[in-house]
Amino acid sequence: MNKIVDLTLNYTNDFTGFSKETSRTIKKDGWNASILTFYSHCGTHMDAPIHFNVSQQTIDKIPVSDFVGKAWVIDVREVGSKGLITVNHIPNDVLNDFVSGDSLVFWTGWSQYVNIPKYRDELPRISKDLANWCVDNKVKMIGVEPPSVADVNNIEEVTKIHQILLKSVVIIEGLTNLEKLQSNCVELIALPLKIEGGDGSPARVIAIEKQ
Incomplete structure (x- = not known):
């Protein structure tokens, strides 16, 4: 029987946005009913190319086939605060088995810092070389635990990394529970709300491990 792990943060009133x-x-x-108000990039969420004007593609226009696929889970906990995640962090066995259309999820352990300043201000980041590698090798989705793939306090960096990736890669930010995965290869499903004209959306993200 397959094991299913929820990689989604709980949305609570402690969340900014x-x-x-x-x-x-x-x-x-x-x-019973509630009124929900949310910033489009809070919690576990996905980015659309229009988020950084890479193209006019909005979240509702991304093909649903881009939300499902095989993903490699890379342990980069050694990177630490403000560290750069590079191509060299991808193990050789993953590089050897990787094929176009696979996805990458980077396990930093960063979700333990949710709702404290460190979560946003000291996040490990995707390097420019890794972002370019993802595009060149046709990575389908890239998933990270921090609230962004790049330093949100550095507008030049955050713009550059998003603009590179959003040419062709679906970005998932704010993941959690990666330590519960027992395999480094999973089926990843990340489903955003279908918001017309949306620049991004909260998403329910799960990983399926074949037993």
Whole structure:
């Protein structure tokens, strides 16, 4: 039987950019319902090319086939605060078995810092060389634990890395629970909300491990 691991953060009112308010209650209205308000790039989320004007493709226009596929999980916990993740961090056995259309997920352990300043201000980043490698080798999705693939406090860096990747790679940010995976090769499914004209969207992301 396959093992399914949820890689999605819980959306709570502690999150900057998200709120959940009571709209209806059983006692007063006969049912429970909420009003949800969220920034399009908070929590576990996905980016669309229009996010950095790479193209006019919005989240609702990305083919759903780009949200599902084989993914290699790379342990880069050694990188640490503000570290750069490079092509050299990809093990040789993964490089040998990688084929066009595979995805990459980088395990940094960074989700343990959610909701504290370090999570945003000291995040490990994707290097320019790795971003170019992903495009050149037709990586389908790239997944990271931090809230961004690049330093959000450095507009030049965050723009450059996103502009490279969003030429052809689906970006997933804000992953968690990667330590629960027992295999370095999984089936990755990342489904954003279908928001018309959306620059990004929260997503439910799961990994399926074949037993």
